[in-house]
Amino acid sequence: MKTLLHTLAFSLLLLLTAGSSVAASTPAIQVEVVGKKDGRPLLLVPGYVAPGALWKETAATLGRRHQCHVVTLAGTGGTAPLTLAPTDSYYSTYARALADYVKANKLRKPVLVAHQTGGMVAMRAATDFPELFGGLVLLEALPAPFAVSNPRLTPDSLKLPARDQLLAMMVNLPRESFLKQQKMFINTWVTDTAQQRRVLSWADQADRSTWAHIVYESMTTDLRPALPRLQVPVLLLGIWVAGKAVQPDLSAAKVKPLFERQLAQAGAGAEVRLHDAAREFMMLDTPEWTISNIEQYLAAHPARR
Template identity: 35%
Template structure:
């Protein structure tokens, strides 16, 4: 498999986590912080939307509006991101367990999980943990093990020293340094400058230690061995626009196909126009793929509308 020198996902993770994050924890000693905040709207088949690193659930606003209330939409903002109170480490294990518990406690019937970036990895983890509860997975520019897109021989153990080093360096950065690097990176991930401003604000409102720890855990979590447990139909939307002229499209697609090879239900679709925030950069193409997926898989269960 061809090694991409600077895959969009890897560079995205390495710099968005350097966002101009808040330097103090958002958690209050007087109240127990929750793993995520949920905004719920609409009626019908349940959809659970999970944003990426340092992003607000507002990243799905246009998507929810497009669905016009025809689905029971649960839009998450993860702890420590975009102004939400932080939770103690570990981050990823806590989030995946809490999301599975949420599906059970809400009695959601075969929900479709829609996740972007880190949110996509979390969606995969939950679909592997509780396959009987998940009716579909719609992944937006995520890979089950990011380091392997740079080095196919990478393992969680082999990348841990470098991840620890990166975590230390991130903790040493000033707010100004993170903010500057974040804005430079976001311009590579988002075409619309106004949307760059929005994402930068979410980063500035995120808890720096949460973002740092989430990056470390994401870098050392390899979900590929868990993929065979996923039984739900899965679509993976990928992006390669930022790599045009440097990496052939075929090489980028090969990375996605290789990473998802153990997931028998998957289908990879590469966008030729959108950057990392596909739902922002190419809403028409994104809605077309999402609508097609929901049309094929979201009418299986009859769901009582919530009150």
């Protein structure tokens, strides 16, 4: 997470936006349903600017016992981006779309399984609409990622440039430079070279304005005050070893308390589990460990009748 925060902060000053207008009716999410027809419903929400394809292998395995609703957020995977007012929140818009989907499809207490920035979307959904969801599993996602090392840090403390000014700084980076930069980052987020190419292709497909706004919002959002509204326990699957590139003396013993402190206000409690070798895209690097922990959570917290 710490490595991701550094790269996100750096990306804010470099990433290209290519805003394109679409009709206001653009759906905020698209969902593919796979797996057991009458299985327990899981909502799989991707992070970074990955589409639902990020969960392809995970959903294939979880789908043997569960019903997987694989989410693609607007603006990723080649889908049309949202057109929002400057004061609107991407996270809130996506979260409301998840809630609307649950209600429209009469899903009974689905479990949110979400990655990175998608985890912030899931936390927003689970705190804004706590009555709708039956569980929350976060993969390398925190309620206030900017405040991992300093819990007293607030969004205002970041002293980021004005939103419009900052986004305007991101418009002129050529595609070739953008992809070169993203490749550098992605090579630290995923260990397998084939998977690195896969993630890079998702970066290339994504709407750049969507990515820029999501990154900005991740840096200026603090969901910790909303955590007491959670009615379900939280499982956070995290990583730490990548952070040694920035902080050589880093250890799991140092990182775990930082993550636990972030989730200390969770209304139904939270548990943090770290992997010693995985990187940010743990479902690609360590799929067995990731799926095993999700299954353990589901077994420990069965569906409510």
